[in-house]
Amino acid sequence: MPEPCAGALLRGATTALAAAGVPSPRADAELLLAHALRAERAEVRRLAILDAPVPDDAAAAFDDLLARRVRREPLQHLTGAAPFRHVELAVGPGVFVPRPETEVVAQVAIDEAARLIRSRDRSVSDTPTSDTRASDTTMARDDAFCGARPRAGGAARSHAHGPLAVDLCTGSGAIALAVATEVPGARVVAVELDAAAHAWAARNLTGSGVRLVRGDARTALRDLDGTVDVVVSNPPYVPPGAVPRDPEVAHHDPAVALYGLGADGLEVPRGVTAAAARLLRPGGLYVMEHAETQAAAARAMVEATGAFEAAQTRTDLTGRPRMVVSRRTATSVEH
Numbered sequence: 352m353p354e355p356c357a358g359a360l361l362r363g364a365t366t367a368l369a370a371a372g373v374p375s376p377r378a379d380a381e382l383l384l385a386h387a388l389r390a391e392r393a394e395v396r397r398l399a400i401l402d403a404p405v406p407d408d409a410a411a412a413f414d415d416l417l418a419r420r421v422r423r424e425p426l427q428h429l430t431g432a433a434p435f436r437h438v439e440l441a442v443g444p445g446v447f448v449p450r451p452e453t454e455v456v457a458q459v460a461i462d463e464a465a466r467l468i469r470s471r472d473r474s475v476s477d478t479p480t481s482d483t484r485a486s487d488t489t490m491a492r493d494d495a496f497c498g499a500r501p502r503a504g505g506a507a508r509s510h511a512h513g514p515l516a517v518d519l520c521t522g523s524g525a526i527a528l529a530v531a532t533e534v535p536g537a538r539v540v541a542v543e544l545d546a547a548a549h550a551w552a553a554r555n556l557t558g559s560g561v562r563l564v565r566g567d568a569r570t571a572l573r574d575l576d577g578t579v580d581v582v583v584s585n586p587p588y589v590p591p592g593a594v595p596r597d598p599e600v601a602h603h604d605p606a607v608a609l610y611g612l613g614a615d616g617l618e619v620p621r622g623v624t625a626a627a628a629r630l631l632r633p634g635g636l637y638v639m640e641h642a643e644t645q646a647a648a649a650r651a652m653v654e655a656t657g658a659f660e661a662a663q664t665r666t667d668l669t670g671r672p673r674m675v676v677s678r679r680t681a682t683s684v685e686h
């Protein structure tokens with residue numbers, strides 16, 4: 352039998368995926384064939400134009416991947432990777448697959464951390480040891496410090512001067528890794544409750560310098576109270592009755608990652624918001640993702656703490672209201 356050709360394989364796969372209700376059948380087919388061939392997607396497109404033969408072993412691997420995708424296993428579980436901004440996260444069963452809308456939430460945290468780096472760079476030459484808020488002793492108590500542990504001396508001192516960003520409910524570590532990668536000099540701490548997700552985060556954050564803590568975001572990091580510059584979170588927020596329609600989400604994202612508890616799905620986000628109020632220094636920035644229908648409730652939740660300025664709703668790239676943003680006031684609140 353002659354080897355199957357790339358163009359025909361992709362056409363057949365696209366038809367099968369479309370019939371299974373996959374929203375982006377051609378793209379998924381190309382990415383799965385690229386994975387089977389251990390090639391870039393651009394190479395697959397080139398092979399398709401040439402209708403070049405695909406080796407039998409790769410064609411068999413592609414068939415297997417296609418059958419699983421037709422059953423609506425997430426594409427990212429099949430390829431083992433999820434792109435997020437400039438990084439790629441290892442993902443699979445037990446961890447939430449990072450979403451494009453969260454890239455915009457991460458952007459807010461990145462912009463704030465970068466702004467603080469720029470303003471501190473301007474002032475650091477005048478007062479090089481003025482910021483002593485986080486010590487190396489604090490960092491040494493980490494549950495897991497993913498590489499780049501600060502050492503005594505210049506490297507540790509410059510690290511300690513960077514803005515402090517906390518990613519609550521980190522999942523795969525996507526937001527934390529994006530901030531650490533895009534804002535060199537920022538100190539980043541990530542918190543995750545679930546054991547399986549924490550293991551994926553540990554894998555993704557190794558070597559990044561991010562401090563990873565296993566714990567409940569609502570009560571974690573007491574050692575950082577009042578010192579954090581940016582708190583960012585994409586917590587679980589789906590209400591109990593609102594089971595997501597897409598099989599990839601309903602059957603493959605962990606329940607602990609989706610459902611925010613309470614009648615409105617906002618019990619965990621409320622706890623995360625209270626934690627942000629506790630962790631942030633006066634003037635520190637809070638950004639939290641929520642569902643499109645929760646904009647007013649999220650603003651009310653933030654303002655009910657009495658610890659934040661008027662809350663703003665911001666949109667994702669498709670114009671949907673998907674995050675609440677506010678600055679910590681100097682008001683003290685009971686924790």
Ligand SMILES: C[S@@+](CC[C@H](N)C(=O)[O-])C[C@H]1O[C@@H](n2cnc3c(N)ncnc32)[C@H](O)[C@@H]1O
Pocket residue numbers: 447448449450453519520521522523524525526542543544545548566567568569584585586587588607608609619
């Ligand atoms: C919607 S997922 C988001 C993951 C990641 N931030 C992202 O955007 O891809 C929510 C994450 O919060 C974790 N989680 C749920 N409740 C938590 C809690 N009380 N404390 C810390 N993490 C929690 C879940 O295990 C899950 O990994």
